[in-house]
Amino acid sequence: MSDQPLILGIETSCDETGVGLVRGTTLLANAVASSVDEHVRFGGVVPEVASRAHLEAMVPTLHRALAEAGAGLGDVDAVAVTAGPGLAGALMVGVSAAKALAVALDKPLYGVNHLVGHVAAEQLENGPLAEPVVALLVSGGHTEILLVEDIATSATLLGQTLDDAAGEAFDKVARLIGLKYPGGPNIQRAAADGDPGAIRFPRGLTGQRDLERHRYDFSFSGLKTAVARWVETAEREGRAVPVGDVAAGFQEAVADVLTRKAVLACQERGISTMVLAGGVAANARLRELTRSRCAAAGIELRQPRFSLCTDNGAMIAALGAAVVERDLPPSSLDFASDSSLPVTQVLVG
Amino acid sequence: MLLLALDTSTPAVTVALHDGERVLADATTVDPRRHTELLMPLVTQILAEAGATRSDLTELAVGVGPGPFTGLRVGLAAARTMGAVLDLPVRGVCSLDILAYGVLATDPPGEPFAVATDARRREVYWAAYDAGGARTGGPDVGPAADLGTTATPAAGAGARLYPGAFARALDPEYPSAAHLAAAVAARAVEILPPDPLYLRRPDATPPSARKSVLTR
Numbered sequence: 056m057s058d059q060p061l062i063l064g065i066e067t068s069c070d071e072t073g074v075g076l077v078r079g080t081t082l083l084a085n086a087v088a089s090s091v092d093e094h095v096r097f098g099g100v101v102p103e104v105a106s107r108a109h110l111e112a113m114v115p116t117l118h119r120a121l122a123e124a125g126a127g128l129g130d131v132d133a134v135a136v137t138a139g140p141g142l143a144g145a146l147m148v149g150v151s152a153a154k155a156l157a158v159a160l161d162k163p164l165y166g167v168n169h170l171v172g173h174v175a176a177e178q179l180e181n182g183p184l185a186e187p188v189v190a191l192l193v194s195g196g197h198t199e200i201l202l203v204e205d206i207a208t209s210a211t212l213l214g215q216t217l218d219d220a221a222g223e224a225f226d227k228v229a230r231l232i233g234l235k236y237p238g239g240p241n242i243q244r245a246a247a248d249g250d251p252g253a254i255r256f257p258r259g260l261t262g263q264r265d266l267e268r269h270r271y272d273f274s275f276s277g278l279k280t281a282v283a284r285w286v287e288t289a290e291r292e293g294r295a296v297p298v299g300d301v302a303a304g305f306q307e308a309v310a311d312v313l314t315r316k317a318v319l320a321c322q323e324r325g326i327s328t329m330v331l332a333g334g335v336a337a338n339a340r341l342r343e344l345t346r347s348r349c350a351a352a353g354i355e356l357r358q359p360r361f362s363l364c365t366d367n368g369a370m371i372a373a374l375g376a377a378v379v380e381r382d383l384p385p386s387s388l389d390f391a392s393d394s395s396l397p398v399t400q401v402l403v404g
Numbered sequence: 405m406l407l408l409a410l411d412t413s414t415p416a417v418t419v420a421l422h423d424g425e426r427v428l429a430d431a432t433t434v435d436p437r438r439h440t441e442l443l444m445p446l447v448t449q450i451l452a453e454a455g456a457t458r459s460d461l462t463e464l465a466v467g468v469g470p471g472p473f474t475g476l477r478v479g480l481a482a483a484r485t486m487g488a489v490l491d492l493p494v495r496g497v498c499s500l501d502i503l504a505y506g507v508l509a510t511d512p513p514g515e516p517f518a519v520a521t522d523a524r525r526r527e528v529y530w531a532a533y534d535a536g537g538a539r540t541g542g543p544d545v546g547p548a549a550d551l552g553t554t555a556t557p558a559a560g561a562g563a564r565l566y567p568g569a570f571a572r573a574l575d576p577e578y579p580s581a582a583h584l585a586a587a588v589a590a591r592a593v594e595i596l597p598p599d600p601l602y603l604r605r606p607d608a609t610p611p612s613a614r615k616s617v618l619t620r
Contacts, residue, residue, distance in 0.1 A: 096610050103473060103606035110477050110600065114488045128489055144474045147440045148481050154444040155482035159458055159489035231614065283617040291618070388448065389441045 060132035060379055063120070063156070064372025065113075067149030068141025068169045069196055070094060070105040072112035074120035075369025076131075077376050082179040084123035085362060085369040088112035091237065098236050099226055100195070102142045109148040117156075120368065131160055135375025138166030138386070138403045139396030141196070146392035154388060163385035166403040167374045168396055169366075171210050173332040174203050175377055176370035180359035188357075189213070189326045191317040193341070194333035194366070195222030195237070198313070200271045200320050201398055203330075207377040212398045213320050214271025217260075221309055222335045224275035228282050228305050232298045242302045243338055249299025251307035251340075256281050258312045271320050278308055310341040314348045321354050331358040334365040378402050406456060407463045408486075409585035410443065412479030413471025413499035414521055414561065416578035417442040421454045422585035429453040430582040439478040447482075464492050465588040467499035467579055469601040470529040470543055471521065476600055484598055495588050496596035500531040500543050500560070502579040505587040507559045508537045511575040516540070518553050518570065520562025528562035528569075529603065539594075545603045 059079040066073035070091055076084040090108035094100050121128065136153030139146055150166065157164035174190045190201040198216035203209070219227070222239060229238030234245060259274035260266070282305050289296050321329055331345050336358060349356040363369060383402055390403045405424035412418075417439050420430035429450035433442050451457060466483035469476045487494035503519040515535050520528040523545050530551060531542030548566035557563075558570040561577055576583075587593040 097608050098611040101606055101608040104608060106473065106477060107600075107602070107606065110481055110484075113481060114484050117485070117488065144477070147474055148477050150440050151443065151478040151481040152485040154440070155485040156489055158444050158448060159486045161458065230611070280617055283614075287616060287618050389445045391438070391441045 061126060061130050062372045062375040062379060063131045063134050064368040064370065064375055065134070065136040065149045065153045066169070066172070066366055066368045066371045067109045067145050068137045068139070069145060069366055070100045071366040072109045072116050073366060073368030074116045075367055075372040076120055076124040076126060077179065077369055077372035079376055080178040080182055080373065082369055083126065084120040085367050086116045086120035086123055087367050088116045095236050098230060102144055105142060106144040106148055109145055113148065113152045128160060131162060133163045133165060133375060133379050134160070135165040135167050135371050137169045137172065137371050138390060139169060139393035141169055141394060143392070143394040146394060150392040158388070164388065165375045165378050166386040166390045167371060167378065168398060168401050170197065170199060170201065170398045171203065171206065171401050172370040172374045174201065174330050175206055175374035176332060176363040176367070177330045177357050177359045179363055179369060179373050181357055184330070185328060187326055188328040188330050189317060189321045189324065190330040190332060191313060192333040193221045193313060193335035195226065196220050197333060198273050200317055202324060202326070206374065207381045207383065208401055210398050210401055214273065214316065216273040216275060217269065218274055218276040219279065221275060221313065224279050224309065225335065227279050231283050231286050232296060232301050239335055239338060242306055243340070245298050245302035246306045246340070249297065249301070249303030251303040253297070253300040254285060254304035256304050256308040258308055261312060261315070271316050273312060273316065275309070278305070306338070306340050310338070310344045313341060314344045318348050318352050318354065322352060327353070328355045328357060331356060332364050336364045337361045405462050406460045407465060407585050407589055408447065408461050409465040409581040409588060410447070410479050410483060411467030411499055411502060411579045411581055411584055412439045412443060412475045413467045413469045414578050417446060418579060418581040419443070419446045419450055420581035420585040421450050421456065422589045424589055427582045427585055430580070432580060434578065436475070439475040443478055443482055458490060461490060461492055463495065465495045465497060465584055466598050467502055467584060468496040468596055468599060469499050470523070470545060470603045471499055472524060473602060480598060480600055494598040496598040497584055497588060497593050498543055498596065498601060499579050500529065501539065501593050502584045502587065503559050503576060504531070504533045504537050504539070505593060506576040506580055506583040507574050509583060513557045513574060516556060517574060518551070518556050518558040519560045520548060520558050520570070521560045522562055522565055528566065530562065543601060543603065
């Protein structure tokens with residue numbers, strides 16, 4: 056194991072400052088500083104608040120990761136960093152720090168894709184992936200189905216949300232029913248006391264015609280509006296809003312459409328492995344439904360632990376390790392971060 | 405001594421190396437949208453020009469603003485990270501003070517002057533200096549027209565953007581890392597921690613009451 060290069064990964068695409076250390080597919084450190092508490096009163100991530108927090112957290116998180124791995128800076132063989140996609144100003148803090156780190160250490164630098172990094176994180180949990188795999192990425196900023204044919208070189212987008220990310224829908228619905236940001240954990244807690252079948256909310260883009268044009272795409276803004284209408288109608292009629300039932304019904308609608316389309320993608324593309332990742336993959340109902348539907352369809356489901364599902368530097372180090380293993384050329388020192396980096400670009404030039 | 409100085413608080417991405425006696429190499433590129441791309445290649449370029457390597461560095465200096473946030477952070481993130489990796493002291497300098505040092509070095513007016521840089525939204529980041537270059541007001545941010553400086557000459561891009569607000573425009577237009585390096589090497593400026601001078605709070609408001617989705 057120790058003959059594999061030590062890769063340091065930096066992630067700053069949203070509100071977590073992550074620094075991870077990896078050798079091959081072995082996780083050595085995963086230090087994360089989150090600015091989530093600073094965003095609570097705004098009901099969502101404020102890019103400037105996140106960017107300021109990244110600058111303050113970067114060096115301390117770097118030191119924390121090294122301490123966690125029992126490694127020194129001199130042991131690092133290469134630096135990987137999220138080049139995109141993500142919040143423009145937030146990405147620039149990580150990319151600037153990574154470039155300075157690479158120059159100061161005189162080591163190669165790899166600017167890599169955040170989305171593919173989420174898939175690479177799974178290799179730290181259960182070992183090398185047998186590509187091709189379908190990945191369902193669900194977070195506050197992303198809702199995508201990817202086809203990953205080669206983790207270091209080839210990924211394509213099969214489908215994505217046309218409007219809100221799933222995690223964003225959780226946040227907005229939480230607010231509608233008086234729950235706090237971030238919506239994911241709070242809706243899950245409320246849903247535990249509710250009946251998921253009591254209210255049937257719509258499943259976006261699942262009608263026959265939508266399935267033709269948007270086979271693997273998602274839409275959550277209609278679902279959010281349906282919940283808002285239901286809640287407001289109840290309030291107008293003077294009925295108490297059954298928060299548990301609304302939360303459970305909403306959560307069921309999201310989990311249903313996500314898993315249904317991801318399984319469909321596996322079946323139609325003849326793929327036998329699915330990776331579930333992203334912050335919303337922490338949702339227990341989503342995990343459970345994905346597991347049971349994959350099992351029923353004969354698909355192997357792979358998912359990393361929660362700390363590797365949410366944004367982190369170890370996933371970027373893991374992707375960097377895969378890229379280094381292939382002897383791919385490092386990124387040039389003048390590469391730009393790209394807030395809308397396409398998933399097809401695993402490594403920037 | 406080998407000091408690496410850099411500033412990204414304006415559209416100019418500027419770097420310089422100083423050996424305690426003189427500037428060995430410096431480079432500046434003006435491009436408001438490419439700070440992340442330009443900075444570190446310029447650093448490696450001047451190191452090569454000076455025949456030095458990163459391990460020869462003994463000290464870092466960085467402009468801490470005020471300036472547009474995103475570009476400003478590029479320089480601070482780089483300086484702090486290099487400082488941490490190479491275990492070097494990182495000296496922060498108010499970026500307006502770099503311009504003031506530059507005024508005395510290149511275009512001394514022989515009277516009190518101001519420095520004004522573009523803060524966007526029709527405002528400037530500004531500071532006031534006496535004829536000897538000591539800061540007497542600011543740093544602050546506000547509309548150029550409200551400064552009461554129509555009889556005062558001013559350096560910086562703000563003096564060019566709002567000519568009516570100042571007596572005349574002085575050089576330099578942008579901060580230069582060569583001036584920053586010389587000022588720090590001579591300990592001729594106030595040294596600050598390498599923390600950003602934002603001067604403005606983030607634009608964000610807590611959500612308002614929710615809007616109705618039902619027709620009345």
